[in-house]
Every structure is written in C-alpha cells, then in structure tokens.
Amino acid sequence: MNHDILTLIQGNMPTFSKGQKRIANFILESYDKAAFMTASRLGKRVGVSESTVVRFAAELGYQGYPDMQKSLQKMIRNRLTSVQRIEVTNDRLGDQDLLSMVLQSDIEKIRLTLEELDRDSFEKAAEAIVSARKIYIMGVRSSAAIATFLTFYFNLIFDNVVEVSANTASEVFERLLRVGEGDVVIGVSFPRYSSRTVQAMNFARDRGATTIAITDSEASPLAPLGTYLLKARSDMASFVDSLVAPLSLINALLVAVSQKKNDDLAATFQNLERIWEEYGVYEKVQE
Incomplete structure (x- = not known):
C-alpha cells in the first residue's frame, strides 16, 4: 500500500x-x-x-x-512533536499499568527485531568493520547514546575509530573529510530522524565508503544509504525514545566483532587489566 x-x-x-x-x-x-x-x-x-x-x-x-x-x-512516526507524543502515550495508556506496558513493549520490540533482522547483512557488516581501514561512527540526539556506547567498546578493540561529532554541520564534514574506499561509516538514527546523520551517510557513500545503517525500517531515510541495513524496532514511550532493541542489536554486533578479533582482543585486555589495576580505575568490592 x-x-x-x-x-x-x-x-x-x-x-x-x-x-x-x-x-x-x-x-x-x-x-x-x-x-x-x-x-x-x-x-x-x-x-x-x-x-x-x-x-x-x-x-x-x-x-x-x-x-x-x-x-x-x-x-x-517522524512527524510527531514532543507534545503530540505525550498526548498519544496518555491515550494509549488509559488505565493500564505504566510499568508493565513499557517493559512489555520493550520485550516485544526485541522479539520482533530478532525475527526480522537480516542475518546475512549482520554478518557482512561485522566482517566489513573488522577489515576496515578506518571506522567512523555517527549518531545524534537520542541516538548519540548508542553511538557513544558503540564507540567506547570499539576503541577497546580497534585503534582506528572516529566518533563523528555533530555540533555543527561543518564539523560533521570536517570529521569525514578523508573518508573513502576501505573505510566503514556507521550511521545510527531512529525517529525522529536526524538530517545531519542522513547527510553524513550520503556524503560517505558518494565517496566510496562502506556504509552501515542502523535504523528502524526500510521507510527510514537512512535505509537506502546503507551498504548494509541493520533494522531494530524502536518505539516511543511518551516524549522518550525507547531504544532497548537498538541497543541489544549493538550488543550483538560488538560480540560478533570481538569474536572475529579474539586473539588480538585477549592481548589488549591483558594490557588494559594491568593498567586498570595500576591506576586504580575500578573500586575493589569486598566479598
């Protein structure tokens, strides 16, 4: 239709x-x-x-x-203002138990994501990341939390990761100035979709980079810009974006990538553990 x-x-x-x-x-x-x-x-x-x-x-x-x-x-989905989101949520809730509804909704989004995810695209995306010359990661507004989480763990695995900040439009393209063939650009965007993320992915694709679009559906403006499309169901809980399923997808991607880098990763974390111990990075919990 x-x-x-x-x-x-x-x-x-x-x-x-x-x-x-x-x-x-x-x-x-x-x-x-x-x-x-x-x-x-x-x-x-x-x-x-x-x-x-x-x-x-x-x-x-x-x-x-x-x-x-x-x-x-x-x-x-991409037209609702924050005020409309609150009104819609209040109407959806009615007299239902808020806690149960929100958590059950998140469980359902993870289930649907598992059913609908293209396993071949997921595997190829992981392979592309591992073999990339440089890995660029971008997500703004509520998606920035996912991009930052992904960047944190990728920085422990790789030494070629760039988080694309998006404070201004010019800053985005300055960070992507040298992007090209052999690079991977990961764009994360969920409703309401970020125009800067879409522009950045379009820029990267035009310069021959492999693009990985992490978004909610084929209807997303990010979808046609991805060499590989990884879909995760999202929803809105009032004015808040529910990104439980996207984060679960990111967790799976991290595990898939770490398995492919298993030997290197073991040596990296041995060094990290020594550094964390020496500088007291973590509190020691008494049994």
Whole structure:
C-alpha cells in the first residue's frame, strides 16, 4: 500500500457508509492518536463496532486493521512533536499499568527485531568493520547514546575509530573529510530522524565508503544509504525514545566483532587489566 493513507481516505469518502465516515473523519482529524489505537478502542471512540473498523480497513484495500494501523504509524512516526507524543502515550495508556506496558513493549520490540533482522547483512557488516581501514561512527540526539556506547567498546578493540561529532554541520564534514574506499561509516538514527546523520551517510557513500545503517525500517531515510541495513524496532514511550532493541542489536554486533578479533582482543585486555589495576580505575568490592 504505497499511497498516503490520508489521501486514500479522502478519495474514498463518498463511498463510505455513515459509520465508516465517522471513522474516516476521526482519522483525518486525529491521525496521530488513531495510529496507536486498537480497532476496538477506535470503534468506541467514534461510536461504531469493532467489526465496522475492520471492514473500513478492508474497504481501503488493506489486508486487515493491523496493516492499516502500520501504514498510519509509518506515515506519522517522524512527524510527531514532543507534545503530540505525550498526548498519544496518555491515550494509549488509559488505565493500564505504566510499568508493565513499557517493559512489555520493550520485550516485544526485541522479539520482533530478532525475527526480522537480516542475518546475512549482520554478518557482512561485522566482517566489513573488522577489515576496515578506518571506522567512523555517527549518531545524534537520542541516538548519540548508542553511538557513544558503540564507540567506547570499539576503541577497546580497534585503534582506528572516529566518533563523528555533530555540533555543527561543518564539523560533521570536517570529521569525514578523508573518508573513502576501505573505510566503514556507521550511521545510527531512529525517529525522529536526524538530517545531519542522513547527510553524513550520503556524503560517505558518494565517496566510496562502506556504509552501515542502523535504523528502524526500510521507510527510514537512512535505509537506502546503507551498504548494509541493520533494522531494530524502536518505539516511543511518551516524549522518550525507547531504544532497548537498538541497543541489544549493538550488543550483538560488538560480540560478533570481538569474536572475529579474539586473539588480538585477549592481548589488549591483558594490557588494559594491568593498567586498570595500576591506576586504580575500578573500586575493589569486598566479598
């Protein structure tokens, strides 16, 4: 279903029944909330049955209500403001237990990520990282936490890692000035997508670098720029981005890379342990 769902609804409005028009009008006016409602909840909100909502989705050409809902969510994921996110979350929560809902949602995102991840792309991405001349890592805003985590551990494994800071647009391209063939550029971005990360990945790809896009779906503007696409489901918990599944993917990538560098890594950590001990980096916990 490639058409904008709002355009699709407007074009079919004359053919809808009275109940379907109520559904259509609500979606057109409050698509940010409708996208995260169950068929039952949407039906109650506009005063129609759940089956009417399901038939409405079929009328538009979707395989079912979840398919229509997915289309709505993809359309709006990058459009929601922080205020809209809070409103949507409050509507989704209702009287449910907040702690259970958030944690169960994170568990589900990890499960879906495991099911949907392209294993071949994952393996090739790990191989490319290990053999790279230089490794560039970029992620801004909420994705900066993931990029920094990845950079911290890669710096323990490799001596050719560059974290691309993005305080200004010029700073991004200055850090990537010498990028080219033989280099790997890892871009991390989740909704709302960072334009600077997209620009940096485009720049790196045009200069012949291998690009690894870590993002949430093929609909992400980062996806077509990746030599290898690693998808991890993300979600929003109020104005906060839930990045549990992306971080789990990063953990798996770190383990995969470390296994390929196993012999070198053992020697590196032997040296590190001596340094940490000598300079008292870690507190000793008494048994």
